[in-house]
Amino acid sequence: MFGPMDKPSIFERIGGEPAVAAVVDVFYQRVLADEQLARHFVGTDIAALKGHQRSFIAHALGAELPYAGRSMEHAHAELGITEDDFDLVVGHLAAALADSGVDQATIADIASALVPLKEAIVTGA
Numbered sequence: 170m171f172g173p174m175d176k177p178s179i180f181e182r183i184g185g186e187p188a189v190a191a192v193v194d195v196f197y198q199r200v201l202a203d204e205q206l207a208r209h210f211v212g213t214d215i216a217a218l219k220g221h222q223r224s225f226i227a228h229a230l231g232a233e234l235p236y237a238g239r240s241m242e243h244a245h246a247e248l249g250i251t252e253d254d255f256d257l258v259v260g261h262l263a264a265a266l267a268d269s270g271v272d273q274a275t276i277a278d279i280a281s282a283l284v285p286l287k288e289a290i291v292t293g294a
């Protein structure tokens with residue numbers, strides 16, 4: 170998804186599963202501390218969500234690991250997520266990646282790869 174198959178994937182370059190797990194932990198700390206976003210997660214099983222998010226991100230970064238969660242459309246249907254919410258979440262993910270030492274060029278690649286998901290995730294005004 171992020172480049173030719175003959176180069177190490179972003180997943181490998183940033184440090185594989187332990188690095189992704191650390192990013193996901195920091196990401197949800199930030200998201201759940203964000204007043205505008207926290208309300209969407211009331212009643213959500215955060216441990217299960219983190220598991221799916223780890224596999225989604227690993228897969229998106231080129232890991233040869235399957236993603237076992239729901240489609241982006243199904244997972245976010247009826248949550249009423251706005252474009253503003255979406256941009257905030259991408260910002261928290263970028264900050265979590267930066268915290269883990271991922272370089273800005275790689276973060277920009279990841280953020281632009283997420284933009285097409287907006288259509289499936291944003292259902293609110």
Ligand code: HEM
Nearest residue numbers: 206209210213218221222225238239244250254255258283
């Ligand atoms: C960059 C965009 C996003 C990605 C890649 C993403 C990814 C995911 C993944 C992989 C899951 C797990 C699906 C499953 O458990 O089957 C999930 C669930 C969820 N996401 Fe997102 N998400 C994004 C944006 C957002 C935004 C903007 C919000 C709202 C603030 C949000 C709120 C949620 C909630 C509440 C769940 C749990 C739903 C449930 O368990 O019923 N997500 N997301």
